[in-house]
Amino acid sequence: MRLIHTADWHLGQTLHGASREYEHARFLDWLLEQIAEQAADALLIAGDVFDGQNPPIPALAQFYRFLARATLRFPDLDIVVVAGNHDSGSRLEAPSPLLNEMGVRVIGGLPCDGDGGFDPERMVFPLHDRSGAVAARCVAMPYIRMADLPPVEEEEGVDPLIEGVRRLYAAAAEAGRRNLRPGEALILTGHCYMTGASLSELSERKILGGNQHALPVDVFPEDAAYVALGHLHRAQAVGGRETVRYSGSPIPLALDENAYAHQVALVEFASGRMVEHKPLRVPRFVAIHRLPASGKAAAPEAVLEELRQLALDPALPRESWPYLEVSVDLAEPRPALRDEVDAVLAGRPARLLKLTARLTGSGETLAEAAPDIELAALAPEDVFRRLYARSHEGEPSPALLAAFHELVASVQESA
Ligand SMILES: [Mn+2]
Incomplete structure (x- = not known):
């Protein structure tokens, strides 16, 4: 049985104002081809399908169009989707009556029995191999909210939050085991932040009580053949366990994720165990250029020159023009910097997303x-010079000082 594990699509995301719709569309086309090429039997999406609780209409259309194409083209493909912290679990689950009929299982929140208690049986789904036989049981755990945690009695050395998560996973895994027949693999999903994982500061929101409540890898029982995680955008195994993995996001969701090897995971199982894990690198549909390319801060002239020399492909259609991030060190005021950058880029096939002046x-x-020193003891020009020194190096120019005095005079006149 071969499954593709992916997560953190963040459909509907904008990056510094730029829509990602084109990149997502290309990724979903690519994913359909991968399902065919790799002869995948199952697709797991481990949360953050959408970027927000109330996704924009084109993002909703994109998701459902993908599911329709996938189920039409691969009628035997098992698809399991869980909600992440960015998703609205109930919104994601609302079309379940339709999606179930298509073989798409969606878990937005912890399923409950008639009395409102946690009913883990309802989150266990069979995954089939090519012959149609059940090869695995997937325990589809969504993002766990604080309110989902069972009450844990105070005890020395026990973190009630981690203990609560551990108990939920223990109950969920037990439900999976009850369904498990010999030779079937136990597969768990999760959308959470694990200890010892590396993350991007900008786009991976700390969840469930914050960073101090990162979860230890032993919340997942040892007999799980695979744990398909979402939330962190860098693909990685967790806590030294090769079978506990973040797939990472398929596209960079922040400029500082540019260097990640964005991928989905192809995972193969036989006789109830993971026998192979292979990253499938997602092609980059829109390049990101961060200037200076050296990563070292540089003065405006050097950066503008690098921007002038930047090789750009005039044949690219507008939607695939590269994104630019430009960072400049400013030793003195340069109020026209943005105009200077715009002038260098005028008529060229690139999109400036971020200009940072340090x-x-x-x-x-x-x-x-x-x-x-008492503020009243300082002359206005002294205050101005100190303000200047806070931001800049050297002395303010005579022209700047003259402009300042003109401003002071006009304020005093009108007072
Ligand atoms: Mn997340």
């Missing part, structure tokens, strides 16, 4: 720079 002054506030 001021190289002392960074000290007035109180830090002169703790013993």
Whole structure:
């Protein structure tokens, strides 16, 4: 049995104002081809299908169009989807009556029995191999919210939050085991933050009580043949267990994720065990260029020159023009910097997403720079010079000082 594990699509995302719809469309086309080429029997989507609780209409259309194409083209493909912290679990689950008929299982929140208690049986789904035989039982655990956790009695050295998650996984895995026949693999999903994992600061929101509540890998029972995780955008195994993995996101969701090897995971099982794990690299449909390419901060002239020299492909259609992030160190004011960058890019096939000017002054506030001086004892020009030194190096130019005095005079006149 071969499954494709993916997560963190974040359909509907915008990156510094740029729509990702084109990249997502290309990824979903590519994924359909991979399902065919790799002869996958199952597809697991481990949360954060959408970027927000109320996804934009094109994102909803994209998801359902994908499911329709996948189920039409691969009628025997088992598809399991769980909600992540970005998704609205109930919104994701709402079309379940239709999706179930198509062989798509969606778990948005912990399933309950008639009395409102946790009913893990309802989150266990069979995964079939090519012959149609059950090869695995997938325990589809979605993102766990604080309110989902069972009450845990106070005990020395026991973190009630981690213990609560552990008990939920234990109950869920037990439900999986009750269904398991010899030779079948026990597969779990999860959307959570694990200890010892590396993350991007910008786009992976800390979840479930924050970073201090990262989960230890032993919340997942040892007899799980595979744990398909979502939430972190960098593909990685967790806690030294090769069978507990984040698939990572298929596209970079922040500029600093540019260097990640974005992929989906092809995982093969035989006789109830994982026998192979293979990353399938997702092609990059839109390039990201971060300048300076050296990663070292540089002055505006150097960065503008690098931007001038940047090789760009004029044959690219607009939707695949590369994204640019430009960072400049500013030792003195340069109010026209944005215009200068725009001028270098005018008529060229690239999209500037982010321009960062880092001021190289002392960074000290007035109180830090002169703790013993009363503000009233300073002349306006002294205050101005200290403000200048906070942001910039050297002395303000005579023209800037003259403009400042003109401004002071006009304020005093009107007062
Ligand atoms: Mn997430």
